[in-house]
Each structure stands twice: as structure tokens, then as C-alpha cells.
Amino acid sequence: MDWVGRIGRFTLKLASGLIALLALVLLLAVGGLYVATYFSARGGEDMLEGEPLVARRPDSAPHRSAEAPSQILFGDLHVHTNYSADSFLQSYQIPNLDPRRTPADACDFARFCSQLDFWSINDHAESLTPTHWQSTIEAIRSCERAAGDASNPDMVSFLGWEWSHSGTAEEHYGHKNVVLADLEDNAIPARPIASGPTSTYMFVGLGTLGVLATESAFTDFGSFHRYALDALAVDTCAEGVASPDLPTDCREHAATPAELFKKLDEWGKRALVIPHGLAWGVTNPAHARLDRQLEQHNPRWQRLIEVYSGHGNSEVFRDFERPVKDQAGRYSCPAPTEDIEFCCHRAGELARARCEDPESIDCDAAMEDAVQRGASIDSGAIALLRPHDIIPGSTDADWGQCSQLQGEYLSAWSYRPKQSAQFAYALDSVEGRPVSDRYRMGMIASSDTHRGRPGTGYKEFGRLVMTDGVGYPLPSGTFDDRQGSFYFSGGLAAVHARGRDREAVWDALSRRETYATSGDRILLWFDHIDAREQRWPMGSEVKVAVAVAADAEVDPKRDAEADAERGAAASPPRFEARALGAQRQQPGCPDFVHDALPADRIASLCRNECHHPDEGRKRIIRLEVVRITPSSVAPDSTAGSTVATIAERIEDPWRVFECAPEEEGCSAVFEDPDASSGTPVERVYYVRAIQEPSPTINGDSTKPCLTPDPNRPEDCLNPASERAWSSPIFMRPAAL
DSSP: OOOHHHHHHHHHHHHHHHHHHHHHHHHHHHHHHHHHHHGGSSSGGGTTTOOOOOOOOOTSSHHHHHHHHSSEEEEEOOOOOSSSSSHHTTTTOOOOOOOOOOHHHHHHHIIISSSEEEOOOOOGGGGOOOOHHHHHHHHHHHHHHTTTTTTTOOOOOOOEEEEOOOOOOGOOOEEEEEEOOOGGGGOOOOOOESSSSSHHHHHHHHHHHHHHSTTTTHHHHHHHHHHHHHHHSSOBOOOTSOOGGTTTTTTEEEHHHHHHHHHHHTTOOEEEEEETTOOOOTTTOOOOOGTGGGGOOOOOOEEEEEETTTEEEEEOOOOOOOBBOTTTOOOOHHOOOOOOOOOOHHHHHHHHTSSSTTTSOOOOOHHHHHHHHHHHHHHHSTTOOOOHHHSSTOHHHHHHHSSSSSSSSTTTOOGGGGGSSSHHOOOOOOTTTTTTGGGOOOEEEOOOOOOTTTGGGGGGGOOHHHSTTTTTTTSSOOOEEEETTTTOOOEEEEESSSSSSHHHHOOOOOOOOOOSSSSSOOEEEEEOOOOSEEETTTOOEEEOOOOOOOOOOOOOOTTTGGGGGGEEOOOOOEEEEEEEEEEOOOOOOOOHHHSSSHHHIIIIIIITTOOEEEEEEEEEEEEEEEESOOOSEEEEEEEOOOHHHHHHHHEEEEEEEEOTTTSSSEEEEETTOOOOOTSSOOOEEEEEEEEOEEETOOOOOTSOOOOOOOOOOOEEEEEEEEEEEEEOOEEEOOTT
16 A cells, blocks of 8 residues: 555654764764864863952942932842853854853943842753852852942842743743842752753753854864763752752752742742743743643742843733644634734735735645744744745745734743733632732842843843843754844842842842832832821732721831731722833943953953943833732632633723923822722732833834844844833732
8 A cells, every 4th residue: 555655665764864863963972072172172161260350349439328228229130151051052153252251250240330239140050060059159259258348238149040941831830040048058058959851951952953053063062062061960869858968969850840949948048939031932832821830839939020031021911822733733823913913824925925826726725834834933833943934035024023912012022921920910829729829929120141241231232242132043054033133131120128238138029129120220119008108018918908097006127927917908099109210321331440340351341331320310201000900709719710801800001190291200199999998809000110212222123133243233223111110019808
């Protein structure tokens, strides 16, 4: 029978291909070992040396007092150096533009270039070796020693790592930064905790493909091979042994967030676990959704969520579904809406436009083939397939913004709406979990820089080194220009702190008195004003059905443990929001930076541009209030969330306050007449402060940047309105 012959020939070809692939891998491995012997200067332990850290900011730096009762501090809690495998790979793309960066470089950049108040290191645990970890600890301690007086440091440096998990849509737990409060030996876990060995192999496998695509593949592969061998040589820790009882030189894994939290419980150290990259399509499956992760949520550890980074904005929920396969293995292709046009639809239209006879059967077949391949991009099934490969000769302009969320500020690439912050806030509790374990997390933003540069958003310049827009090479030796147009300068985490020291910053983070900015240092306040005129700031949980006398005592510390017991709401609840625009920037670097760093260091690290504020401020043009009702039923109901009701629960915006054009700042006092002390539902409120438009890297992704070229580093500046997002105020019935 003919089909038997076809199967036989296919099997023979497949076997031959696998044998050839195995032979190629073996050849590359042997060749890599040989090359690594001669070209090891670019990889391995040489990265651990770094440049020495300089001293505290000199006296000529602007004075920052620890005496103020409350102050806003800015930081970055998501920073990678070349100790991370993906960061190591990025450096191959611009070897003549920027050297590899270590934690020591990151410290200097945070202190002098971006001039942060606090920051943390978060290299991927999956590729960290014990040597990397010890080097990281010493670098962060050295950075902290340079901060001077511990009660009034110029900058606070936190130790941490990233736990990076990728899985199927049903079992996908995403990426989370672990940030540790302290630096003493007895306060630090012996090793970072990775998500699993599969992630390490993925880093090495994709890294090998990427390096082979570079122009200098021969020397680059030798360097990366050495790095990969160091990572793979670390033994896996034994399972079933308490984390503190494991040896220090193994790689520890936690397959789920619940396992990670259990291990942190065993250590008993102070830490925060911060989900990030929420809606970013590169690391999240097309149909991933946060309600499947809610059973893995632990409010003790997960008190914050990263809503914005250099990988884009993950704030909003939009009710659309990416293409799905039917039982026959064929993708559906949803029709375009005002929120999104999928690449499968655009592919079909482009294919039809190229037909000699658009009404012919052959044209229908070509169109359907293009639709199916386009759907693979929309669904993330073929991550390395570009639209150009579907329709030969097509351009970026032909594909426009297909598969991208429309009408939102700098949205994350290939947006996953059921991974967004709004989706998280709108969820009910899942069956079997107390409703108090709902996602009630404060908002922050950070950079997610892979260039060792914390706080890159202080100025919009240097796209190839101040964002991750340089990208990674594909096996074809090309880049996806469209994806490269969805990398941005980093965001910032802001805290309302009662001092400048480590404890003051940690206390603000723990009680969620935080907000996110897209990079500009916008000042933002958001308070609930209760019946006694007591203010409860962003991040607070307020029980609305508790009767409290007007003269009742209030805990002035309002710490994390007392957070859920905060006083009574006014009826109807009353709020105040205030915002002040970021200071405008002067060119170059301030004098104190030149006093502290040599000119070549400023040029290499800061690119001759630092945070250099002027007296004038940008204008806040409006305040937007978002109201979310995560439970539309009585508190004792076991009904769960459905996607169909999520959109109905999110009112965005619920209220809008336009700001006076002649004013730098803006304020608004408002009430919620729909809520009262007897309302048996929870409501979530947060504020966006929108700043006047200013030039922004990749501010208009309808005009994709060209393939990154060190000899032509365009910044692709276009106007966009930078913004700040407050942490929510959670108004809770007493029964919740």
C-alpha cells in the first residue's frame, strides 16, 4: 500500500535527520571544548573580577536627609548582569558597543548614573553557579559598605535572584524575583533556588543556537561553551531534604511557587517574592492565566507585583482569546477588534493580495496556509517564526501591529490579558482557599535590565544599551525587528518611607506603601480618609463594616501585621489623590559624578548621561481612578471567577480628573457613592497619574526600529505620556 511506503520513507528520513543532528551536536561540543581552550578570555570566571567599586557619593552630591518623617524614594528591584545566561548572550550582539557587566558595574551605575535610593540584584538562579552566588554576595556587601552611615546611606543595596518558570498554559507559574532583606551570613539562604533543571538546559540550548548565529560564531561559541559547562557542572541538590540541610555547592530547585515558599519558610529569613513579566508573550504561554496560579499564591511572601518594566506594560485586562487549535489540529482565527488584529488574519489578507485570481481555489488554499502559519505566531507555538517568513518579501509595514494590544501605553509584546494586573485584582478566591488569600499585592515597576544598568529610565537615550532592544540572534542569523520595537527604558519602584535606611525601605515595601512609574520620578500620593479623618495610604486594607469610635486609638506604625486590621471606612468611602510631575533633565552628568568617576568610566558606564534634574517639572495632565469589584456575590458564596465576568468587574477608568494646565501638580478628592459600610463586597481602587507627552524610546511601535546595528544606534524616539500607578487601596467587608 502506498501509505505504508510513505510512512516508511518518512521514518527513514526522520531517523537520518536525528542521527545527523546528534552528530552535529557532538561535533559542536568537541569543537567548543577546543575553541574554549584558546578563547576563554571572554567567558567563565573572568566575569567575576569586575571593576572595583568606588566610594559613597561625595559631599558635593545633593543632600538627602534621613530626618524627614516621610519621603518618597526610588529604586529598581529587577536587575540582571552577565551572571545571567540571557544577559551573557546579549553581549554578543554589541561587543564593540558595550562590554559585559558585573554586579560591581551595576552598583556603580545605580549610585552615579541613575542615582537610585535602593536597588537589588536578580540574576537567574537557573544559570547561577555557587561561584557566581558568592561573588554576588560580596559585590552587594561591598556596594553597601560604600553607602556610608547605615542610618542615612546614600543607597540601599539588596541581594536576590530570579526564579524563572515556563510551562504549559495549565501549569505555568511565570517569573518571580526573590529579594532578601538582609546581608549578614545568618540572614541569607546558602544558595539561590531555581525553578528546575529544564530551565537551565533551555538557557544552554537556546544560547548555543543564538551564539552560532552571530558573525563571530567560532570565538563566541568557545566563550559561551565555557560558561555553559560551568553552569551544567553544578550538581543538583537532593530532593526531600530541608533546604538549610543541603550542601552549599549544589543547585536547588523548586518546581512550583508552593515549593519555593516552603523552602523560604524553612530558612525563615525575611524576603519578598515579586511576580513580573506578567503579560509578556515571550515567556508566557498564549493561554496562560493567573487564576490557575492563585492556589499557589502565598500572601506572606507575595506582597508586591511588577506592573511595568523595560519589557512593557502589563496593567490592563482586555477580553480576547488568542487562536486555539480544534480537534483536527487547525487554528481558529478571530476577527479583528478594536483591541487587536491577529497576525493570522493579516497573513490571510496579505496572501490574498498576492494572488493572481483572488477568487480561485488555489488562492483560497494559499490564504488558509498563511492563516495557519500566522496563527502559530499569535499563539506563540513557533517562537522563532517571523511574519516575514510567512509571506516572503513582506515588510514590517505590511504586518503593522498584528498580534499586539492596541490603544494602551507601551503594552508588553504579544500581550497575554489573563496574566495582567487587572485580571489578578478582579479574581475571586479559588475553591478551598480562604478569600483573604486573594491577590492583594502592591504595585511596583522596575527595569528588568539585562545590561547591568539599574534604573535606566531616567533619560530616554542609548536604546541598544539602556534597553534590551538589542535582542537575541535567531538561528537564521536575523532579528525580529517588530519584537525589538517593544522594549522600553525601565520603570521604577517608589516607596513612601519613614527614613532612608534599609529598615525604612523594607518596611515600606512590606506594607505595600509603594507605587510604580514608567521611569520618570513622578511623585504620587493616594489615601483613603476614614470617618475620623485618619489617612490610610496606598496598599492599605480597610475593613468597611467595623464601627470605630471617633476617639479610638490608631496604631501609628500601621505595620504589615496590623495591615488587615486597619480602621473603619467613611460612608461613602472618601479618597484623595495627588501627583507632581517629574523634574526635567539637564544634559550630561552633575559635577559630583565627575568628582567621583574618571571620564572613561562615565563614558563607558553612563554613556555620558546621568540623572541630572533641573528645577522645572513636567506637567501632570490628568488623574485616572480604576475601580475593580473582585467579588460580585455575598462573601459566603463559593462561586468562582469566570473570564466572562472579569471585564464587567473592571471599571477603567471609573473617574477622570483633568488637571489645570497652568499647574505643575494635580489633586482630587472624591467619594464612591455606590459603596457604604454595609456593602457586602470588596472593592479595589488605584490611581494612574498621566504626565504630559515626552520623547520616549519606541514610543510609537507602529514605526519599528531597524535591525540593531552598533554603527547606527537609533533611539526611535516618539511622544508618549509617562505615568505612575499607585498601589491599590483594598476596601474589605468585615466578613472578608
